[in-house]
Amino acid sequence: MIGVILAAGMGTRLMPLTKDIPKALLRINDVTLLERMIKNCIAAGISEFIVVVGYNRDKVIAMCPEIAEKYGIYIKTIVNEEYDVTNTSVSTYLASRYIENNPQDFILINGDNVVDPEIISGIAECKHTGMIVDNYKQLNDESFKLIIDDEKFNEDRSISKGKINSIGKDLDIPSSSGEFIGVSKVIAQDIPEFNDILSGLIDEDPQNYYDYAFKELSKIKTIDFVLTNGLKWTEIDDHNDWENAQLLVGELEN
Template sequence: MQTVVLAAGEGTRMRPLTASRPKPMVPVADRPLVAHTIDAAVDAGASHLVLVVGYEADAVRSYFGDHYRGVPVTFAVQTEQRGTADAVRVAAAELDDGPFVVLNGDALYDTPSLTRLYESGPAVGSYRVDNPSSYGVLVTDGDGSDGGGIRVTGVIEKPAEPPSNLINTGAYHFPSEAQAWLDVGESERGELELTDVLERTCDAFDVRAIPFERWLDVGRPWELLAANEWKLDELSPRVDGTVADDAVLEGPVVVEAGARVRSGVVIEGPALIREHATVGPNAYVRGATVVGEEAKVGHAVEVKNSILMEGATVGHLSYVGDSVLGRDVNFGAGTKVANLRHDGADVKLTVKGERVATGRRKLGVVVGDGVKTGINASLNAGVVLSEGSHVAPGEVVTRDR
């Protein structure tokens, strides 16, 4: 099945982590986010991949090349981000006649559910959530008792009064005819929306909602933590690097080639220690944690449920919890991250200039590439540090920088 993967967006809601890289290339466990999407697509039956690229397109091109896992890859460039229908219209020049699947490159899909989407007729992936008013909600006819899935008649974007809790996952199986329906008008948001193509498909075909057992839209920094929690749970323990005799590895822990786990370290998985990373001595790593390539966790440091990207360093006697650290971040010795509000409420984080409830009781900091903290710095829960910013020794940071 020919498959279009949308990977052109800037990822402004994921800033500062996307200040110098496209959101689909943000790392999740051992590979970029979009690679998890594409791996699921290949496993489900993708025979030709068309990747729509735009912002920082070369990063996507260089990772996937012209073949990925034996499947041909072509690229279509969306020079202006005008919406999802426009992205697929750009990709249509690379498609043959016949049905096609469209997937969001910044979402995780479980492979069995995605396989059912590929093997169906015209369809849309669906998922049930507690807060459907934040999503596109599917309008349906019937209960799916005929065994073919619930019939979809339309979609309503972010309704104040949702007709159901069944939402659109951004995964579509379109008939060949839909290639001629991609020239749509602007929506109220000023974008060319693929949901308009879905509406027309519903008018002409019997479109079914394929229930997804698991799905995650990875649009904001704390959802990146959730994505890592998902994918690290799939790890099989493996040690290809060097582990000291008195280090303790518990649960699913992967130590990649060239990585070094030094004396006195305790790692409670799921955890991934990437190539040429160093942990310890006497460090404690727990929860769903990734220590990225060439990253360093120093003496007596505790890291819990966090992501340290390539080249990040956490100096000795520091604590990092439920946080995301960008490339080449350097936390000075004694830097402490708070990850819990004293009132027990959900931690809020700034997204596109607005403080947003994350739904997470525990959340530390989000730190852009190249940030440096001085010794004994303290960072409050929900603080965002922009790319390249500095924190003075002993400083207590309670607001974004």
């Protein structure tokens, strides 16, 4: 299994923190977000990684060998040359297309996330293509919401299977099933279809998020929705998120 970490974005809402470095290299307790997430993946049994870079790429590329040597893992970097005019659909496609040449399962993670390590373990154990869905956090206009049809839960409500009716920020909050947190898994046999859908999204608009690909994929493949059930996480889009991330790391490390 491969861990794919998207770290190409510019992080403009975090300026001036990201003036000279991408978000993935921001440090909490002297550990970069990138290294912290790689450690979480290693704990889940992953030892091979792809990091998709763009903004200030040289600094990430220079750091990857240091992290690889420190933990005895393999890290490949892939450059999104058009990081400033595209979005995560393009970065994801570059990595997923590379993996399709030698297919194996991969976990896909937004590089600006801080998560409870058990979240990564949960998605790694998924037998099907899957998405982590927060079923606890109060939703708001910025939440990347899902409406899931035909939900089928395990007895402990840990995993739901179903089809994605709708996904995006503009969904009606009371109708939403939860929030997609930017951590997912694509199994090897689903990669060709996933890539075809991604390619269509990019042709439609290179600013599309990869998240939308799971809606179409859920129509033809089994998708597991792994619930957080209270496990904590945060994305880091702005300065308020940055403060929350520092608090969360303190909580997790204690």
